[in-house]
Amino acid sequence: MAAAPDAARPLLDRFLAALRDAVPLEALWAHGSLALGDYRPYRSDLDLIAVVREDAGADPAARARLKALHRRLHREVPLAAKLHCSYMAADRLAGAGLDHLTWAHAELYSRPVTPVTRRELHTGALVLHGPGPGGLLPPLPDAELTEFIRKDLAEYWLPAAAARRRWLRDVWVDLGPITVARAGVTLREGRLITKGEALDVLAASGAPARLVADIRDRRYAEHPARTAPHWRLRRAALAREFVRSRIPVTLAESGPGA
Secondary structure, eight states, X not given: OOOOOTTTHHHHHHHHHHHHHHSOEEEEEEXXXXXXXXXXXXXXXXXXXXXXXXXXXXXXXXXXXXXXXXXXXXXXXXXXXXXEEEEEEGGGSSOTTOEEEEEETTEEEEEEOOHHHHHHHHHHOEEEESSOGGGTSOOOOHHHHHHHHHHHIIIIIHHHTTOTGGGGSHHHXXXXXXXXXXXXXXXXXXXXXXXXXXXXXXXXXXXXXXXXXXXXXXXXXXXXOOOOHHHHHHHHHHHHHHHHHHHHHHHHHHSTTO
Protein backbone atom coordinates (compact mmCIF):
# COMPACT_ATOMS: atom_id res chain seq x y z
CA MET A 1 0.00 0.00 0.00
CA ALA A 2 1.18 3.53 -0.73
CA ALA A 3 1.83 5.87 2.17
CA ALA A 4 -1.33 6.91 4.00
CA PRO A 5 -1.86 8.97 7.17
CA ASP A 6 -1.23 6.84 10.25
CA ALA A 7 -4.72 7.53 11.64
CA ALA A 8 -6.38 6.14 8.52
CA ARG A 9 -4.03 3.26 7.76
CA PRO A 10 -5.66 0.53 9.92
CA LEU A 11 -9.09 1.25 8.45
CA LEU A 12 -7.75 1.35 4.89
CA ASP A 13 -5.88 -1.93 5.41
CA ARG A 14 -9.01 -3.59 6.75
CA PHE A 15 -11.21 -2.15 4.01
CA LEU A 16 -8.86 -3.29 1.25
CA ALA A 17 -8.67 -6.83 2.62
CA ALA A 18 -12.45 -7.08 2.92
CA LEU A 19 -13.00 -5.52 -0.49
CA ARG A 20 -10.75 -8.03 -2.24
CA ASP A 21 -12.91 -10.81 -0.81
CA ALA A 22 -16.17 -9.11 -1.81
CA VAL A 23 -15.59 -8.07 -5.44
CA PRO A 24 -13.04 -8.69 -8.24
CA LEU A 25 -10.89 -5.67 -7.42
CA GLU A 26 -8.54 -4.17 -10.02
CA ALA A 27 -7.45 -0.99 -8.22
CA LEU A 28 -8.20 1.18 -5.20
CA TRP A 29 -7.40 4.90 -5.18
CA ALA A 30 -7.85 7.72 -2.69
CA HIS A 31 -8.49 11.31 -3.70
CA GLY A 32 -9.49 14.50 -1.90
CA SER A 33 -7.93 15.44 1.44
CA LEU A 34 -6.41 12.02 2.01
CA ALA A 35 -4.40 12.21 -1.22
CA LEU A 36 -3.65 15.94 -1.09
CA GLY A 37 -2.07 15.94 2.37
CA ASP A 38 -4.90 17.85 4.08
CA TYR A 39 -6.56 14.91 5.86
CA ARG A 40 -7.93 15.44 9.38
CA PRO A 41 -9.22 12.33 11.23
CA TYR A 42 -12.97 12.40 11.98
CA ARG A 43 -13.29 15.72 10.15
CA SER A 44 -12.21 14.90 6.60
CA ASP A 45 -13.95 12.36 4.40
CA LEU A 46 -12.06 9.28 3.23
CA ASP A 47 -12.79 9.55 -0.49
CA LEU A 48 -12.04 6.34 -2.40
CA ILE A 49 -12.51 4.93 -5.89
CA ALA A 50 -12.51 1.16 -6.45
CA VAL A 51 -12.09 -0.19 -9.97
CA VAL A 52 -13.75 -3.58 -10.34
CA ARG A 53 -13.74 -6.05 -13.23
CA GLU A 54 -17.55 -6.25 -13.34
CA ASP A 55 -20.27 -3.67 -12.72
CA ALA A 56 -21.18 -4.13 -9.05
CA GLY A 57 -24.31 -2.05 -9.53
CA ALA A 58 -25.72 -4.61 -11.96
CA ASP A 59 -25.06 -7.60 -9.68
CA PRO A 60 -27.49 -7.94 -6.74
CA ALA A 61 -25.17 -10.36 -4.94
CA ALA A 62 -22.21 -7.96 -5.22
CA ARG A 63 -24.39 -5.09 -4.00
CA ALA A 64 -25.44 -7.13 -0.97
CA ARG A 65 -21.83 -8.04 -0.13
CA LEU A 66 -20.70 -4.43 -0.40
CA LYS A 67 -23.59 -3.15 1.71
CA ALA A 68 -22.81 -5.71 4.39
CA LEU A 69 -19.10 -4.83 4.28
CA HIS A 70 -19.71 -1.11 4.72
CA ARG A 71 -22.32 -1.55 7.43
CA ARG A 72 -20.01 -3.81 9.40
CA LEU A 73 -17.17 -1.29 9.18
CA HIS A 74 -19.56 1.51 10.12
CA ARG A 75 -20.58 -0.39 13.27
CA GLU A 76 -17.13 -1.50 14.32
CA VAL A 77 -14.78 1.34 13.29
CA PRO A 78 -15.84 4.90 14.17
CA LEU A 79 -13.60 6.41 11.49
CA ALA A 80 -15.51 4.44 8.82
CA ALA A 81 -18.46 6.83 9.15
CA LYS A 82 -16.43 9.16 6.91
CA LEU A 83 -15.46 6.51 4.35
CA HIS A 84 -17.01 7.01 0.90
CA CYS A 85 -16.28 4.74 -2.07
CA SER A 86 -17.47 4.65 -5.68
CA TYR A 87 -17.25 1.34 -7.55
CA MET A 88 -16.31 1.88 -11.20
CA ALA A 89 -16.44 -1.05 -13.62
CA ALA A 90 -13.26 -1.34 -15.68
CA ASP A 91 -15.22 -1.18 -18.94
CA ARG A 92 -17.16 1.95 -17.88
CA LEU A 93 -14.30 4.26 -16.92
CA ALA A 94 -14.52 6.46 -20.00
CA GLY A 95 -18.05 7.78 -19.55
CA ALA A 96 -17.82 10.85 -17.32
CA GLY A 97 -21.60 11.08 -17.02
CA LEU A 98 -22.21 7.44 -16.14
CA ASP A 99 -23.56 6.46 -12.73
CA HIS A 100 -21.48 4.19 -10.51
CA LEU A 101 -22.46 2.31 -7.38
CA THR A 102 -21.38 4.40 -4.41
CA TRP A 103 -21.33 4.08 -0.64
CA ALA A 104 -21.63 7.49 1.03
CA HIS A 105 -23.42 8.94 4.05
CA ALA A 106 -24.28 5.45 5.33
CA GLU A 107 -26.14 4.31 2.24
CA LEU A 108 -25.54 2.59 -1.10
CA TYR A 109 -26.76 4.34 -4.24
CA SER A 110 -25.63 5.31 -7.75
CA ARG A 111 -24.10 8.61 -8.83
CA PRO A 112 -21.49 9.85 -11.34
CA VAL A 113 -17.83 10.30 -10.51
CA THR A 114 -17.51 14.03 -11.08
CA PRO A 115 -15.01 15.73 -13.39
CA VAL A 116 -13.39 17.30 -10.29
CA THR A 117 -12.78 13.84 -8.83
CA ARG A 118 -11.46 12.58 -12.17
CA ARG A 119 -9.00 15.48 -12.33
CA GLU A 120 -7.97 14.90 -8.70
CA LEU A 121 -7.23 11.28 -9.51
CA HIS A 122 -4.95 12.26 -12.38
CA THR A 123 -3.10 14.99 -10.50
CA GLY A 124 -2.61 13.45 -7.06
CA ALA A 125 -4.22 10.08 -6.37
CA LEU A 126 -2.99 7.93 -3.51
CA VAL A 127 -2.72 4.43 -4.99
CA LEU A 128 -3.75 1.87 -2.40
CA HIS A 129 -3.95 -1.19 -4.66
CA GLY A 130 -3.25 -2.05 -8.29
CA PRO A 131 -2.22 0.31 -11.10
CA GLY A 132 -2.62 4.07 -10.79
CA PRO A 133 -5.26 6.16 -12.58
CA GLY A 134 -2.88 7.11 -15.38
CA GLY A 135 -2.99 3.59 -16.78
CA LEU A 136 -6.75 3.05 -16.54
CA LEU A 137 -8.72 6.30 -16.36
CA PRO A 138 -9.00 8.38 -19.56
CA PRO A 139 -7.73 11.96 -19.15
CA LEU A 140 -10.31 14.69 -18.59
CA PRO A 141 -10.39 17.63 -21.05
CA ASP A 142 -10.01 21.04 -19.44
CA ALA A 143 -13.23 22.24 -21.07
CA GLU A 144 -15.20 19.46 -19.42
CA LEU A 145 -13.85 20.36 -15.99
CA THR A 146 -14.59 24.04 -16.52
CA GLU A 147 -18.12 23.38 -17.72
CA PHE A 148 -18.88 21.18 -14.72
CA ILE A 149 -17.58 23.71 -12.18
CA ARG A 150 -19.45 26.63 -13.73
CA LYS A 151 -22.67 24.62 -13.85
CA ASP A 152 -22.23 23.47 -10.24
CA LEU A 153 -21.80 27.06 -9.05
CA ALA A 154 -24.67 28.48 -11.10
CA GLU A 155 -27.21 25.69 -10.79
CA TYR A 156 -26.49 24.20 -7.36
CA TRP A 157 -24.65 26.56 -5.04
CA LEU A 158 -26.27 29.83 -6.11
CA PRO A 159 -29.84 28.53 -5.59
CA ALA A 160 -28.70 26.86 -2.36
CA ALA A 161 -27.69 30.25 -0.99
CA ALA A 162 -31.36 31.24 -1.05
CA ALA A 163 -32.39 28.44 1.32
CA ARG A 164 -31.78 29.93 4.76
CA ARG A 165 -32.36 27.08 7.21
CA ARG A 166 -29.71 24.75 5.83
CA TRP A 167 -27.00 27.35 6.50
CA LEU A 168 -27.58 26.97 10.22
CA ARG A 169 -25.70 23.66 9.94
CA ASP A 170 -21.91 23.45 10.20
CA VAL A 171 -21.54 21.41 7.03
CA TRP A 172 -23.08 24.11 4.83
CA VAL A 173 -21.09 26.92 6.42
CA ASP A 174 -17.89 24.92 6.04
CA LEU A 175 -18.45 23.63 2.52
CA GLY A 176 -20.13 26.54 0.73
CA PRO A 177 -17.47 29.27 0.94
CA ILE A 178 -14.64 26.73 0.54
CA THR A 179 -16.23 25.28 -2.60
CA VAL A 180 -16.58 28.73 -4.14
CA ALA A 181 -12.96 29.58 -3.33
CA ARG A 182 -11.63 26.31 -4.76
CA ALA A 183 -13.78 26.66 -7.86
CA GLY A 184 -12.47 30.14 -8.49
CA VAL A 185 -8.85 29.03 -8.41
CA THR A 186 -9.52 26.10 -10.74
CA LEU A 187 -11.44 28.25 -13.21
CA ARG A 188 -8.81 31.00 -13.25
CA GLU A 189 -5.63 28.96 -13.00
CA GLY A 190 -6.57 25.42 -13.97
CA ARG A 191 -5.29 23.86 -10.76
CA LEU A 192 -6.90 22.16 -7.78
CA ILE A 193 -6.26 23.33 -4.23
CA THR A 194 -6.89 21.84 -0.80
CA LYS A 195 -9.49 23.05 1.66
CA GLY A 196 -6.69 24.50 3.77
CA GLU A 197 -5.42 26.52 0.81
CA ALA A 198 -8.98 27.60 0.08
CA LEU A 199 -9.21 29.21 3.52
CA ASP A 200 -6.27 31.44 2.60
CA VAL A 201 -7.99 32.30 -0.69
CA LEU A 202 -11.15 33.19 1.22
CA ALA A 203 -9.24 35.48 3.51
CA ALA A 204 -7.72 37.26 0.51
CA SER A 205 -10.99 37.57 -1.40
CA GLY A 206 -12.95 39.58 1.12
CA ALA A 207 -14.72 36.84 3.05
CA PRO A 208 -15.57 37.98 6.60
CA ALA A 209 -12.56 37.29 8.82
CA ARG A 210 -14.66 35.86 11.63
CA LEU A 211 -16.36 33.44 9.23
CA VAL A 212 -13.01 32.24 7.88
CA ALA A 213 -11.69 31.81 11.42
CA ASP A 214 -14.82 29.84 12.38
CA ILE A 215 -14.37 27.41 9.47
CA ARG A 216 -10.64 27.09 10.10
CA ASP A 217 -11.18 26.39 13.80
CA ARG A 218 -13.66 23.61 13.12
CA ARG A 219 -11.33 21.91 10.66
CA TYR A 220 -7.94 22.35 12.28
CA ALA A 221 -8.25 23.23 15.98
CA GLU A 222 -7.57 20.44 18.45
CA HIS A 223 -10.66 21.45 20.42
CA PRO A 224 -13.02 23.50 18.22
CA ALA A 225 -15.07 26.12 20.04
CA ARG A 226 -18.77 25.47 20.54
CA THR A 227 -21.06 27.61 18.42
CA ALA A 228 -23.27 29.99 20.37
CA PRO A 229 -26.85 30.32 19.07
CA HIS A 230 -26.53 34.01 18.19
CA TRP A 231 -23.31 33.37 16.26
CA ARG A 232 -24.87 30.42 14.43
CA LEU A 233 -27.54 32.78 13.09
CA ARG A 234 -25.03 35.48 12.20
CA ARG A 235 -22.54 33.20 10.47
CA ALA A 236 -25.34 31.57 8.44
CA ALA A 237 -26.17 35.00 7.03
CA LEU A 238 -22.49 35.78 6.39
CA ALA A 239 -21.84 32.46 4.62
CA ARG A 240 -24.97 32.76 2.47
CA GLU A 241 -24.19 36.32 1.50
CA PHE A 242 -20.60 35.52 0.61
CA VAL A 243 -21.61 32.56 -1.57
CA ARG A 244 -24.44 34.52 -3.20
CA SER A 245 -22.29 37.55 -3.98
CA ARG A 246 -19.06 35.76 -4.88
CA ILE A 247 -20.43 33.25 -7.40
CA PRO A 248 -21.41 35.85 -10.04
CA VAL A 249 -17.98 37.46 -9.67
CA THR A 250 -16.23 34.11 -10.03
CA LEU A 251 -18.25 33.21 -13.13
CA ALA A 252 -17.63 36.62 -14.69
CA GLU A 253 -13.88 36.44 -14.01
CA SER A 254 -13.60 33.05 -15.70
CA GLY A 255 -16.19 33.41 -18.46
CA PRO A 256 -15.82 34.22 -22.18
CA GLY A 257 -13.62 37.24 -22.66
CA ALA A 258 -12.40 37.19 -19.06
